[in-house]
Amino acid sequence: MKGLIKYTLSILLVLLCTEQFVGHHQNYFRALSDKLLLKLEMLKKRENDKLVFIGSSKTLDAVDSALFNDHFNEVSDKKMKSFNMATTGQNYKRIFHTIKKVLKSQVKVLVIETSYVNFLDGNLGFDESEKRNINKSNLSIEEDVQGFLSRNLHMVRLRKAFKPKSFLRLFMIFSSNIFNHDMWFRSNTIKQIISKFKVVQDFSSQDLIQPKIISSNINGDERFRNLINLLDTTEKKIIFINPPVAKEDHERECNDENHHSYKTLSKELDTKVYDYTCSAFDQKFMRDPTHLNSSGRSAFTKILVRDLQKEIEQEI
Amino acid sequence: MLFNTLTFIIFHLVCLFIFWITKSLLIRNVLLFSGSLFFYGWYYWPGLIVLVLSILLNFYFSLKIAQTGSKKTLSLAVILNLTSLSFFKYSKFILENFLSFLNSFGLELTIPEYNYWLPLGISFYTFQVIGYLVDIYRKEVEVEKNFIVFGVFKCFYAQLIAGPIVRAKEFLPQLKKVNRFNPEKFKIGIYYLLAGLCIKIVIADTVAQFVDFGFSAPEKLNFINAWVTLYGFAVQILSDFWGYSTIAIGIGYMYGIDLPLNFNNPYISSSIREFWRRWHITLSFWLRDYLYISLGGNRKYRLRNLMATMTLGGLWHGASWNFIFWGIGHGLWLVLERVIPFKIGNNKFAKLTNQLIVFHGVCILWVFFRANDFKNAFDYFQSLLGMFKSSIKVSDTLIFQLILFIFFVVFFEKSLKDQRFLKWSLFKQVSVSLLFIFLINSYANAKLDFIYFVF
Incomplete structure (x- = not known):
């Protein structure tokens, strides 16, 4: 009988302690519920980050921060430490929330993806009421995102906190300064862990593609008003990029309407937009019409260093 | 309930x-x-x-x-x-x-x-x-x-x-x-209950989602995807029913009642005969004692009796020609094994080869079992032969779940056949039970019915 009592009490005791532990470390456990929160938590842990990339899966697949650091350090005498905060399944609200949080961090340069799906088309993942909220005020966007994230909190505590994936995520938070985090967030994670990252050797970044650099003073679109208001107050360096796409996506990405909006951004924030969607990017670098594959990532990361080096050097 | x-x-x-x-x-x-x-x-x-x-x-x-x-x-x-x-x-x-x-x-x-x-x-x-x-x-x-x-x-x-x-x-x-x-029996009952829930919720329910997708659109599966999904179904159906049986045995123990073992690691069988001695044991023995023997057993028309038993056994699983074919498939295989005894050898390699052949044969017959109809089964066989081109990659999660299943079988299967749990230290008993609770807790968002409910 003693054995049964000890067994039962031990289990109950551990469960109670666990519940207490989770309750006292809500930040970490919250971060397990959402990729965006996870990256924000990782950013807190990472010290000395100078540059972050913010965007969707397009940027996630287009930039390898470890490789970016290497290439940058090869061509510059300044030490680079960057962090790719882009995640899959992003939309305007979530990117807005990310930017707001990153602006409070030690980061000096924000490279923000401005692409069709994330900025110009507010419909992605939004229903009508959400779209109306976007147009109301900054606060309502923030409230919406916070509401969404907190709605998942009880789920996290009850169910997700002890998933194997969650342990992996906790590991990622605590090791975010050591490992290249990028590999965890892309498909084929297992393959990436066991295989060495391939650096594209036989390619000249100078010849491959050139960005359409937009900097203009044309008055324009109101769709970026919230974002502009937010970014206008910061001293940090803001650069906008739009990573390359395959031929199928050219028309959607590289058009007058988009460029008109980019001009607004450029003018209001006194910055540049590097739009790579108008150049022909070889099909062998694409995983699908929107996302780069590992070779493309390697190639494009090098291109970014080529194009952004001077701008960044002044800030870090 | x-x-x-x-x-x-x-x-x-x-x-x-x-x-x-x-x-x-x-x-x-x-x-x-x-x-x-x-x-x-x-x-x-x-x-x-x-x-x-x-x-x-x-x-x-x-x-x-x-x-x-x-x-x-x-x-x-x-x-x-x-x-x-x-x-x-x-x-x-x-x-x-x-x-x-x-x-x-x-x-x-x-x-x-x-x-x-x-x-x-x-x-x-x-x-x-x-x-x-x-x-x-x-x-x-x-x-x-x-x-x-x-x-x-x-x-x-x-x-x-x-x-x-x-x-x-x-x-x-x-x-x-x-x-x-009996506190010891009660304790092992808790362990069986937790282990059964874990097998059901953590493995069967999760894998089911991938299997459902695969069988709903076989034309979207390439060669590798089709096979991995089929392995997924093999794992799903075993975990589902094994999990249920383990829970049942656990509940029985908690009342001081012994219920019979229903599964004994069937996928390591070296012959189809052995498979049926390890798979759904109580049903296999029921079919043998009350159908096969009633039909004449080994005394006369042995092979006919075997075919009839397996065909009816297939029909027992569901009212569809798929199940009948599944039963006929197993019946034919059992008949063939008796008529033409086939054994590669007695060494470890030969045993492993036999096990792989039997496992894959069983998997192929599972297609009839799982498919919605003959067309669906035929499409799935085409995908198994790599006749569909697809860029969909095998899910990491599915692979992880299959590895988790193997982990589970390797580390816990034996403890679910005997009373060895009681010989473990208190620390190990508590740790393993907690592991099950945490896994159940974290995977408990799928509320799919047990597959065998429809039988």
């Missing part, structure tokens, strides 16, 4: 509490009987009417058979049981096929639409009681004259819905003595 719900846990704890605070055998059996009816009715109360009628009818027939020893009475009872099973389970299938047959002569008959309803676990409790009636007729077991005890035998909630199919001579004596509370 489903085992993987909080409602069940509360119900079970209340029943356990009342069971162990009383020492009256009558109260305990009344509790188990009424509790089982409540458990059954909770899910869908009309099913209770069929169950109660079946209990009353079979109690009467069991007494009559014991009294008269009449083969006619036994036949009548078996026919009535099978008629009830056929009405609920096969009437639609029979009607559809009969009308299709008539339509092939130029008639234009339409299949009437009606609400299809299958009482839960009817296949299990029907087979169990038929076995009991035959045992009484064969004088292998004493007839149970206590209606309450008979009722518990017929519908004990631990194994009512998906087995294991218990034998009266093993089960009834356990209901006729006042068990003293």
Whole structure:
């Protein structure tokens, strides 16, 4: 009988302690519920980050921060430490929330993806009421995102906190300064862990593609008003990029309407937009019409260093 | 009531509490009987009417058979049981096929639409009681004259819905003595319950989502995807049923009742015969003792008997030509194995080769089992041959779940066959139990029914 009592009490005791532990470390456990929160938590842990990339899966697949650091350090005498905060399944609200949080961090340069799906088309993942909220005020966007994230909190505590994936995520938070985090967030994670990252050797970044650099003073679109208001107050360096796409996506990405909006951004924030969607990017670098594959990532990361080096050097 | 719900846990704890605070055998059996009816009715109360009628009818027939020893009475009872099973389970299938047959002569008959309803676990409790009636007729077991005890035998909630199919001579004596509370048995019952829930929730339910996707659109699967999804189904169906049986055994232990082992690592079998000795053991033995032997067994028309048994065994699993084909496939394989004994050798490599052949053969036959219809099965076979091009990559999660299953089998399978859990240190007992609780807790968002409920 003693054995049964000890067994039962031990289990109950551990469960109670666990519940207490989770309750006292809500930040970490919250971060397990959402990729965006996870990256924000990782950013807190990472010290000395100078540059972050913010965007969707397009940027996630287009930039390898470890490789970016290497290439940058090869061509510059300044030490680079960057962090790719882009995640899959992003939309305007979530990117807005990310930017707001990153602006409070030690980061000096924000490279923000401005692409069709994330900025110009507010419909992605939004229903009508959400779209109306976007147009109301900054606060309502923030409230919406916070509401969404907190709605998942009880789920996290009850169910997700002890998933194997969650342990992996906790590991990622605590090791975010050591490992290249990028590999965890892309498909084929297992393959990436066991295989060495391939650096594209036989390619000249100078010849491959050139960005359409937009900097203009044309008055324009109101769709970026919230974002502009937010970014206008910061001293940090803001650069906008739009990573390359395959031929199928050219028309959607590289058009007058988009460029008109980019001009607004450029003018209001006194910055540049590097739009790579108008150049022909070889099909062998694409995983699908929107996302780069590992070779493309390697190639494009090098291109970014080529194009952004001077701008960044002044800030870090 | 489903085992993987909080409602069940509360119900079970209340029943356990009342069971162990009383020492009256009558109260305990009344509790188990009424509790089982409540458990059954909770899910869908009309099913209770069929169950109660079946209990009353079979109690009467069991007494009559014991009294008269009449083969006619036994036949009548078996026919009535099978008629009830056929009405609920096969009437639609029979009607559809009969009308299709008539339509092939130029008639234009339409299949009437009606609400299809299958009482839960009817296949299990029907087979169990038929076995009991035959045992009484064969004088292998004493007839149970206590209606309450008979009722518990017929519908004990631990194994009512998906087995294991218990034998009266093993089960009834356990209901006729006042068990003293055995803490060790209770503890191992908790372990079985947690392990069973873990197998069901963590592995079966998760893998099911990938399998459902794969079988709903085989044309989207390339060669590798199709095979991995099929392995997924092999794991899913084993985990689902193994999980349920383990829970059932655990619940039994908590009441001090022993239920038979139903699975014994079937995918390591070196022959299809061995597979059926390890897979759904209580059903296999039931088919052998009450169908195969009744048809003549090994005495005459051995191969015909084998084919008939497996075909009917296939039909037992579901009212569809797919299941019949699945049964025929297994029957043919068993016949072939007997006619042409095939063994590569006796060394370890040969054994492994045999195991791989048997596993893949079983997997291929699972396609009939899982596919929605013949077209779906045919499409799936095409995807297995790599006839569809697809860029969809194999999911990391699916691979992870399959690895988790192997991990589970390697580390815990043996502890679910014997009492070795009790020999572990308290630390290990608690750690493993907590691991199961955490896994159950974190995966508990899928509320899929146990697959075998439809059988």
